[in-house]
Amino acid sequence: MEEIKILYVDDEINNLSSFKSTFRFDYKILLAASQVEAMNYLAQNPDISIVMCDQRMPGSSGVEFLEEIKLRFPRPVRMLVSGYTDMEALVNGVNKGNIFKYIKKPWSAAEIKAAISDGYKHYLTSSLLTQKNEELHRAYKQLDEFAYNVTHGLRDPILSVLSLVEIAQHMDDVPDSVKEILQMVGLAMVQLDNYVENTHDYHQLKNDSTNISEISFQGLADELEQAYEPERARKAITFTCNIDQQETFRSNKTLLHVIVNNLLSNAFKYQRKNISDNFVALDITVANDIATIIVKDNGIGIKADYIRNIFEPLYRATSVEYGSGLGLYNLKDALQKLGGDIYVDSKEDVGSTFKIVIPNKK
Amino acid sequence: MTMHLDFIIVDNNSLNCFIAERMLQNIDSSIGVHTFLHAQEAYEYIKKQPVNPEGHKTVVMLDIHMPLMDGFAFLQEFQKLPEEQQNSFAIYIITSSTDINDKLRSNKVPAVKRFMSKPITFNMLNEIISNMMVEA
Incomplete structure (x- = not known):
């Protein structure tokens, strides 16, 4: 011993x-x-x-x-x-x-010995616990770094391919038939990229949710509007954005970003191809310590039978577009952490409206 | 007066350097492009540059995630340069990171004009160029 x-x-x-x-x-x-x-x-x-x-x-x-x-x-x-x-x-x-x-x-010697024996057992368990805690903490940190590095390592070449495809599209000596194929290569890369991003969100949600700060919904919307501009332009979608925030609102930026980003991603993705007045509308109102976020589209909608499953991990209600099946699951997870609620109103071949309410974290 | 633009591309992935250079040449062949695979080398180069004469601007397209000196370390060193030298450059963060913390961190640096997400596109470069023209 x-x-x-x-x-x-x-x-x-x-x-x-x-x-x-x-x-x-x-x-x-x-x-x-x-x-x-x-x-x-x-x-x-x-x-x-x-x-x-x-x-x-x-x-x-x-x-x-x-x-x-x-x-x-x-x-x-x-x-x-x-x-x-x-x-x-x-x-x-x-x-x-x-x-x-x-x-x-x-x-008495016996008393002291008994006390020391007890004390030493206590010492061993508590120092073991401290040690394990530190190890766990380190492991989490390493996992975070790992996820960050893997995400970057996967995305960087994917995004390079997208740029290369674009360069080829601008080259006069590339035949149209090849450009068409390259276009498809590009689309496959976009799908892969979305998948990587969703997987990263999924990891981040498991870890980071305690960081609360003041939220500018206008800032968030501007950022997302910029991110979706290429897809909006490509699919000729009318995007409207109305933000009404008169009071300060505190929440977790990462989680809010995941929530709104997922709603917009779906709205832009699941558009109908047989109409010409495609639109996506984002409305955010902050009043009485509640943020209400509404994303509305006139896309393909969701079959009534499928709606109750859409928040399940890996569930996919359509095969029309490519998806990871993690988007809405991540969204629901993020929403739960913020104490919010979601309401879905969707009709096949008419469109979908997602409404989200999130309380202010004072 | 016409405005002369130079670009410095800092990205450890040579493919990205090629892409940016190729696209810029396509947009306007009079644009000068220098590419660096190591942020340290880019910094040494920038440090030695004379202050730009009027009507001459240099855009730095900076990746964040790089081995050895990363984008943030580069920015830290850059900020130690004399102010008038810093003013010769406009830094655009061009990254595959969507991490909101990366964005918040780089937006705190005054020399950073914008945080833009990859992929590098003609639209993105045209936007940077027209931003620079407006500012001139």
């Missing part, structure tokens, strides 16, 4: 030496006759697992000393040794969680 390292603090030299002589074969013992000395030992010996301190000391009391080391050296288990029944200080110390055990003087 591992050697247990104990620091014993008492200003009476006799007490110190009798403690050491009794237990010198059982434990590794450090003795300190003052609190300053004790602090030095703690600083130099991070492997001390138990600190025992006498209550009556010059300067601050044992209870006060243990309270202080709890902040500076949280790992060792703290015990108070006292011959005086200074009840108030003791109760206080125990209640603040500063003292694991109280040992009454005069002590």
